Amino acid sequence: MGIDPSMQNIAYYITPHGFGHAIRSLEVIRHLLASNGGFRITVVSDIPEFLVKQCVGRALPFRRRRLDVGLVQKDSVRFDLEATQNALESLYRNRARLIEEEVSFFREASIEGIVSDIAFLPFYAASQHQIPGIGLGNFTWDWIYQSYARSDPSWEPLIAWIREGYGRCRLLLQLPMHGDCSSCPSVRDVPLVARKAARKPRETLALLGCDPQKRHYLISFSELNLTGDALKRLERITDAVFFTKHPLKLRFANGRSLDAFTLSYPDVVAAMDGVITKPGYGIVSDCLAHGAPMVYTDRGPFPEYEILVREIKHHLANAYLPSEDLYAGSWEGALREVANQPRRYPQIRNDGAAVCAQLIKDALKGRNIVC
Numbered sequence: 001m002g003i004d005p006s007m008q009n010i011a012y013y014i015t016p017h018g019f020g021h022a023i024r025s026l027e028v029i030r031h032l033l034a035s036n037g038g039f040r041i042t043v044v045s046d047i048p049e050f051l052v053k054q055c056v057g058r059a060l061p062f063r064r065r066r067l068d069v070g071l072v073q074k075d076s077v078r079f080d081l082e083a084t085q086n087a088l089e090s091l092y093r094n095r096a097r098l099i100e101e102e103v104s105f106f107r108e109a110s111i112e113g114i115v116s117d118i119a120f121l122p123f124y125a126a127s128q129h130q131i132p133g134i135g136l137g138n139f140t141w142d143w144i145y146q147s148y149a150r151s152d153p154s155w156e157p158l159i160a161w162i163r164e165g166y167g168r169c170r171l172l173l174q175l176p177m178h179g180d181c182s183s184c185p186s187v188r189d190v191p192l193v194a195r196k197a198a199r200k201p202r203e204t205l206a207l208l209g210c211d212p213q214k215r216h217y218l219i220s221f222s223e224l225n226l227t228g229d230a231l232k233r234l235e236r237i238t239d240a241v242f243f244t245k246h247p248l249k250l251r252f253a254n255g256r257s258l259d260a261f262t263l264s265y266p267d268v269v270a271a272m273d274g275v276i277t278k279p280g281y282g283i284v285s286d287c288l289a290h291g292a293p294m295v296y297t298d299r300g301p302f303p304e305y306e307i308l309v310r311e312i313k314h315h316l317a318n319a320y321l322p323s324e325d326l327y328a329g330s331w332e333g334a335l336r337e338v339a340n341q342p343r344r345y346p347q348i349r350n351d352g353a354a355v356c357a358q359l360i361k362d363a364l365k366g367r368n369i370v371c
Helices: 020-034 050-056 081-093 095-109 121-129 141-149 153-166 201-207 228-235 265-271 281-290 304-315 323-328 332-339 352-364
Strands: 008-014 039-045 062-064 111-117 133-137 171-174 187-189 215-220 240-244 255-257 274-277 294-296 318-320
Touching: 008 020, 008 095, 020 039, 020 050, 020 111, 020 133, 020 281, 020 352, 081 095, 081 153, 095 111, 095 121, 111 121, 111 352, 121 133, 121 153, 133 352, 141 153, 171 352, 201 265, 215 265, 215 332, 228 323, 265 281, 274 281, 274 332, 281 304, 294 304, 294 332, 318 332
Parallel strands: 008 039, 008 111, 039 062, 111 133, 133 171, 171 187, 215 240, 215 274, 240 255, 274 294, 294 318
Antiparallel strands: none
């Protein structure tokens, strides 16, 4: 099948680091495609493809490539800094080939512009091919890695290379709860990108067959390795029901899977008595949009963490669950703490997906963007 010359072809790069980047960018893509802007969007990433259909509502052209590292995760909470640095060094050694492969892809697919959340290597390729490169995010990876360079200077050459890549970004759409994004020369602040529930909480609870005498929690991790003893401790919390969704699989008496239900993730978040998770941009945004209480754990030395926790504490009913208690299944204290707080509904503008879609359209069509 040939390329439709009436469509504007965009390559949208999404980091495989966690699901939060993918969820917010796919929401922006959904708005772009719904705007009748005449776009054909190819997702370039190493994210699971089921996320695309789940978030956008249909499959999209997909090019499986890993062009950034993020942090190499041991599981949903713990990461490996040494492996991360080794992976970045491999990316650096192969940079010329990787950039040329992207430029060849641009030529073959008639790509006229890119968006990246928030891989830096695509900006090198876009600059070389002389097409606009737009970024979207609440941090850049040089800022994240700089915190590790303070104790280990061997990070510095990699950070300089990453920063140079971001320097070729034509426009960064800077989300709330952001770190230092000054490596991008042109920055535009945008509202929160958050998904919206389509059902009222009582409808979701009825569909799930929830007992009004119990409390209901969403365990929001893609992976969580709990021992048999930990699961037995959760089973002793007899007044609570815990929901999970693919790819997380936990088997215990008061745990239930959401996979058989035709409910969106925001539907479930909005209906729960609390969400048990690590602070990541996607789930924090979902909770802020619906006033969902959060039981949050730590995630190691990650600079974004403190920013997200500050917003959680400011806007939501919340409780801290230390990671050792998370893995031990000792959740009772944190659940009791969050249950004793009134639910709070933040007054935060959360139409960022529509705003970003319009700004991307304008930038790719060469219209001036006031920053």
